Amino acid sequence: MSDSEQQQLDAALDLLRRTDPRNVASNLALICRMNQPIAEELLSTVDQPLQVNTDLDNNKKYLCCDYNRDGDSYRSPHSNKYFPAIDDPIEISDKIRQLEVTLNAAFDTYRELYFEGGLSSCYLWDQEDGDNFAGVVLLQKVMKQSQWDSIHVLEVESVSGKEYSYKLSSTVILDIGHNSTKLGGSLTRQAEKKANVFEPQDHIANIGAFVEEMENRMRALLHEVYFGKTRDIIGDIRSIENLKEVRADEERKREIASGLGSRQAL
The missing domain is CATH 1.20.1280 (Monooxygenase)
Structure with missing residues (x-):
């Protein structure tokens, strides 16, 4: 460039x-x-809100982002095909594909338990060095006037022996609309941890626990930043007391203060 x-x-x-x-x-x-x-x-x-595409081979929906895009087509985690179809698509190894299928099944269960609906998609791809690989976990929950998108980008690198390093960069995009109140924005955090891997499937447990931990942390931060600050602002500009009573009380205070001032002058 x-x-x-x-x-x-x-x-x-x-x-x-x-x-x-x-x-x-x-x-x-x-x-x-x-x-x-x-x-x-x-x-x-x-980072932008996640798009939804349909796998025409099995009529299943999946989430799209830049990490499963090739030109104007997006790879489905269900069939491992691009839609619309393209010539010479980017391919992943059989080993990583098997891990990707298992990861999708695991996060589909996580999504149902924690989000009670929504959509999830996971994508993995090979790295040049040995058993190292990278991937992304996508989660989306759409409600009446609100949408939650989670994008967890991960890098998995072998450190020594059975120990692996997991680097996670997570972004949550929140869009909340309720009548005249609208909130929107994003929050990004990074973290790194190490864990042992004795079988390839151990990666699934390690990634799942790491993403769940990050989700909970960012949900708490968003609750504090968005909802806590909004509650403070509304509390400052809106009074639950009757306006006439407040004004009458202020007038009585002024009269008392004025009376006290007159007595001190005498």
Whole structure:
């Protein structure tokens, strides 16, 4: 990327940070149409609400993001095919594919228990060094006027012997709408931990526990930042007491203060 394109990318990212986060998808699409040379880098950098596609082989829905995208097509975790179909798609090894299938089944159970609905999709891909691999866990819950999207990007690297390092970068995109009150934004956190792996399936338990821990931590942060701050603001601008009674009470206080002032003058 040239210096000029880097400056344009920085300007686009700065602009997106200053606009309504609930409109990030439409604003991002507009910028990409206006500046094609930085579109690919912009799409891989900016987190946006998850899209939903349908696997035409089995009529199952799956979540889409930049990590399962190839051009304008998205790979399904159900059939391992791209929709729409493309020539010469990116392929993963049989070993990683088997792990991906198991990971999807595990998070499908997690999603049902914790989200009571919604949609989940997991994608893994090979890394160049030995048994190392990377992946992403996607979770989405859509309610009447609200949407929760979780994007957990992970890197798994062998440290020594049976010990592996798990690096996790998690982003939660929240969009809440209720009558005239609307909240929207995103929160990103990173973490790293190490764990032992004796069988390949141990990766599933390690990843699942790590993502669950991060989900709980970020849910608590969002509750404090969004709902706690909103409650404080509403509490400051809205009174539960009758306005006439408040004004009458203030008037009585002024009269008493004025009376006390007159007595002190005498």
